Structure formats: structure tokens, C-alpha cells
Amino acid sequence: MTLGPWLEMWVGALLTLMILSFLYRDNPFYRFAESLFVGVSAAYWMVEAFWTTLVPNLFGKLYPPMVSFALPALAKNPPQISRIIPLLFGVLLLLRLVPHLAHWSRMAMALAIGFAAGTNLVRYLESDFTSQIGQSIRPLVVTQPAFSLGGTISALVVVFGTLSGLVYFFFSKEHKGAFGKVSKFGIYVLMISFGAAFGYTVMARISLLTGRMEFLGRWISQGFTFPG
């Protein structure tokens, strides 16, 4: 192992131990690692967004020779004057930092929110509403390509689970009698789904712990040999 990866391993191992120390109790090492993580993350996202999006997609298209030092492949492309519009809106957005001009940033903000709301509305409506209704309308007995007991049970669970869950959230009628029983079944369906979600969450956390333990194992086996 060379010096660079060796140092990376040591920094990673010490920061891991600092974070894990919180399991014993709160302490300055944990808080140092947490603050470092937040700061490094913010800087990392900002730098990557600049070099991977603003440089090739804005500056590299607006005036390609400007980015020839970083992206020579784009230097010969013709300039796209229309890119001055997103540049202008980007500058307007930054005017939030100048108190007496801050109101100009609302124009860019309005465009961003309006565009996002418009596109999201349509896509959510189609993918998460109409298509989901379509997913719930299915044959209760699965006979294609052949009869399937598992498929039939699955279809029954989906249809009646969805319906009873919806009944539970229907508050315009008192939950009594048969309606109340369906509503109660809806609660059980919800509780089972929460339990499944919790089980998945436990699996996720144990997976991450396993990953960290593997890393600490590598550190113990390789990190104490100075690179030569």
C-alpha cells in the first residue's frame, strides 16, 4: 500500500471510531467528526456542481473558449447565445445576497418554483396517481399463463389491503359495523406495512455496520504496517 491510501485508511478509521464513540455517550470527538462531515459535504457538493454542471453546461456552451483550459473538447463548439438567459437568472438568484437588490431574486425563484411545480405536478399525477390506481385494478384470481395460488393471494392482499387502508382514512362516516370492521382491518394492514418497513430499516443499518466493521478489519490488518 502506498502512502496516499494508507493515510486515507487512517483518517477514515479514526473518523469512524469518533462517530461510533457516540454510542457510549456524547463527546467532543464525535462532535468534531460530525462538524467536519457537514462542512466537507457542503464544500464537496458545491465544488462538484460547479465543475460538472456550471462549467460544461453553462460556460462551455455560452462561450466555449472560456472553458478550453478544463474541457478542450468543447472549445471548438459554436457559442449558444441563448444560454445567457439561465446565466441572467442565476445572477438574479445571487442578488439575494445584496439586501437592497434582493427583491430581484424573486423573479428567478418564481421561475424555478413554477417550472418545478408544473413538471412535477404532471409527472406525479401520472406516475403516482393514475398509474397507481391502474396497479390496484387486477384480476383477483390469477389464471394467466396458468393458475397461480401465490399470485392469487398476492392480488387479494393488494386489492383488499388497498381498499381497507383507504376506508381507514375515510372520516365522513363513523367507523361502526361492517364499515368499522373493514377500517380495523385497514389499521392491521398499515401496521404490517410499518413493521415490514422497520424490518427493512434494521437490515439497512446492519448492512452499514457490517461495511464499517469490514473497513475497520482492513485497517487493523493493513494500517499498522507503514508503507515502504
Place this chain on the structure above:
Amino acid sequence: MSAFMDRVGRMDRRWIYLAIALAVIIPLIARLSFPVITTPIVQNIFDKIDGMPEGSRMILSADFGPSTVPENMPMLQAVLRHALQKKLKVYLLTLWATGIPQLDAVEQNVLAKDFPDRLAGQDWVNLGYKAGNQGVINAAFSDFPGAFPVDSKGRDVRTLPIMEGVKRIADFNLIICIGSGFPGTKEWIQFGGDPSHVPVACGVTAVEAPLLYPYYPRQLLGLMGGLQGAAEYEAVLVKHYPEYEARSQEAIQRMGPQTVAHLVIIAFIVLGNLAFFAGGEWRGKRA
């Protein structure tokens, strides 16, 4: 018995942390593993890739950061190995800034080691990261090269042979998102798969998986949920392509500690409930 249950009820939670740590460390050292059976929801992804003709185009979006590498990386590596084995054209990209090192890692661990004969820009391309979340997918939907003008090495994508015939997302045959949150699979379905009718499959962290099951099977071809999903894909890959047995077993190995840790957690849940009911506190709360 009552005194024991009382002590269980008052146990310092740090003992539980210690028990979980040991439940993970000991099976790791002992290299404990269990047989893995591939379920239909994962098998569907394998079958889709296995049945695609040579040269088909596949977007492989690595929308995760270092925090979920133990879950997501085995999925990414297994799917990439399978796709390259089938000689598909693979378009690697990420909507997460922290996904860049993950793409670099698969370039080194999979592409360079297992497929040194496959050429960058011809058989596969790393398009890197683009900020903008679902906006990037939205832009790529109608103008893919416009959304990704350069690859990760700074080359103009219009000059790359792999980009011939690629104008929009509808020109692809499959989208696979290996993700752990927003933006990720949900956005690929909403802004990529559904409007273009290109099939979408995913491998996601276990936390994310329950949120995506409602999209299966019509909007989502298949789903690898957490480490178990990754292990299932590795199992079916190794079964059909034994040459990857030595290199594609990460998730299968990690399922050993996972199983033991789950048993320990179940034991603590049972003990905790027994202590709760034995203590009689529930009667007081009910009253």
C-alpha cells in the same frame, strides 16, 4: 424469574449495542454465510438483462454516496458485470455528487479488472455527475447529449461512437437505478421510464425499498431491496456465470452477519416484551 425480567427491563442500551457489534464481528471473522435463493422480483431484472440482444443500450445510474456503499456497491458491480458479459452498451451516470467516486470505483474494480478489452466511449461511457435532480432526467428525456455534453474525462460526447443514435431517453432499452434516496428510482420512473415507456429496474437500500414496491410490476420491472436483494442478484449471476464466483460474492458474504444480527435483535424484542408484560406496567397504562 421476576428479578431477571426486571433487570432486562432496566438494561443499559449500551449492552444491546455491544451485542449487535459482536453479532456482526464474529460472523465476519468466521466468514459465516447462508444459502441465498433468488426471488422473482430480482430474477426479473436478471432475465431482462440476460435476454437483451448484444448492443442494446442501458442507462446505469449510480445515485448513492459512500454512506450506503455496503448495500449499493455489490448491486452496481453485479449488474455492470452482467451487462458487460452480455455485451450491452452501458451508460454510467449519477445524479448524486457523491456518486462520482462510486463510478470511479466500478471503473477500477469491474471495468479495468474484469473487462479490460471493452473500450471507454465505445462499449461503455462514464457520463459523470450532473446537478439538477429530476430536472436532469427531464432535460435528458428530450435531449440526452445536451444534458450530458461531456463524459467524466471531459470528452465531447457527440464525438464518442457509443452516442451514435442516442438523442433522447426513449432511445435506450433499459434504465437501471442503483440508489439510496432522492433523486433516485422514483424520479427515474416518473421522469424517465413512464413518459418514454423504457423499462426501469432498480437496486435500492433497504430503507428505500418499501416505498418502491407499489411501482412493481407495471412501472418497475424488478427491485433489489437492500443487501438481501444484492445477494440474490449475485447468487443468480454466479449460478449462470460461475467465472464471477470469486469476485461477485460481497453481498452474499455480508448476509451472514446480517442474519445473526437479526436473530439477536429478534431475541431482544422478545425479551423486551416479556419484561414489559412481566413488569405489569402495561396494566397501569391501560387504566
